[in-house]
Amino acid sequence: MRPFGYERADEISGAIASLERNPNAAFLAGGTNLVDLMKLEVVKPDELIDVRRLTSDRIEELPDGGLRIGAAVTNSQLAADRRVRHRYPMLSRALLAGASTQLRNVATTGGNLLQRTRCAYFQDVTAPCNKRDPGSGCSALQGHHRDLAILGTSRSCVATNPSDMAVAMAALDATVRTQGPAGARTIPLVEFHQLPDGEPQHDTVLGRSELITAVDLPPLPFAANSRYRKVRDRASYAFALVSVAAALDVADGVVRDVRLALGGVAPKPWRASRAEQALRGAPATEESFRRAAEAELADAQPLSGNAFKIPLARNVIVHTLLELAEERR
Structure with a gap:
């Protein structure tokens, strides 16, 4: 792994400012995907801004009967929460299907939404990959693609999104709350991730210095079934x-x-x-x-x-x- 700097930010605005100052920095929360990609040299940030303690690690009731999930809530916390298990069982089951207990204990809600694809060509820095190196081509088109996408693809990329949690949240009409240089905004989860038509290197609509702060689940009584x-x-x-x-x-x-x-x-x-x-x-x-x-x-x-x-x-x-x-x- 290449050497990198580390900063533990004291507040969200400071973390955003640090990322604005350094175009090659990255936010770090659980790091379960980011650190793996750094080891493979797929991503090479020269500084990590630790945001784990800046966002909420609580699951809170909303006035309309929904739930607000802090970005720092771990996958284990979310899967085990009694309200989630009773009101949104698909979400609890998706999280339990997603990884080992050790990973779920560290991985965060915000980080889970930002997972990168596990396409073998994206993770192999010797192979052409438009998601990793725009304009280089998509090796999967003529290579190994058994695990890859059949819907929403383009000639630029046929990679799949790996998140189980995000699939359940998409079905539940979740909303992602963010904070960035221009302030706060909310993004419907079904619009949060992008298809690879024009810019396969960008998985989401987030700005580079934009931080996920929470995810809201609306009330949906029949989601109990x-x-x-x-x-x-x-x-x-x-x-x-x-x-x-x-x-x-x-x-x-x-x-x-x-x-x-x-x-x-x-x-x-x-x-x-x-x-x-x-x-x-x-x-x-x-x-x-x-x-x-x-x-x-x-x-x-x-x-x-x-x-x-x-x-x-x-x-x-x-x-x-x-x-x-x-x-x-």
Whole structure:
């Protein structure tokens, strides 16, 4: 690892100012992804600004019945919180599916949203990669791409977003709260991550000196009937081939409302809006669920090695929704 400086900031404004002064500095919280990338020399900051103690490590009730999750809340804290487990079980399950206990004890909510892709070519500094070196090309197009994206891709990049937590938060209509040089702002989580069309090197819409301070979950009563299902090559500590975060509201055999997001299939957590639209008002049957899944996946553009993800995603969506419908009968 290359030598680097370290600063523990005393306040958010000071941390932002430090990053503004040094264009090659980076924020550090849990560091579970950043430090790995530094070891590989994928990223080479010359200074780390420690922000772990600047943002809240609490989960707080909001006046509307939602929850505010401080950016410094660890993945273990969030997964174990009684309110999260009861009101938003898909989120707790997603976090528990995401990493080992040791990593969850250190990784933060803010940092989880900023994970970089685990595409092998992004992590290999000898290989062309537009996400790491814009304009160099995408090695995955003609190389190993079994694990990579089938939705929202471009010729510039077919990498997938690795976060399990973010998939559940996308389904739950979470909002990201940030602080930057221009002040505070809120960003819907479904708009927080970017597709790779024009600038594959930028994963999110954050400004370079902008810091995540919290994530808000709105009240969603039927999210108590929710599930996160992750399909992977081995039973633990593997990234998703396909994952589904789903919440379902059924009355008299008809879908009143639904939330659905996919992981492992796109460069960002993929909110399945087309499937949701097809399901609202439809019978809560396997046939309806299958038609909705097929509508969502109609625009998939797989490469030769990952076309299997289309039927896999369809089947996981259908199976997950069927289980949720059964629980409401």
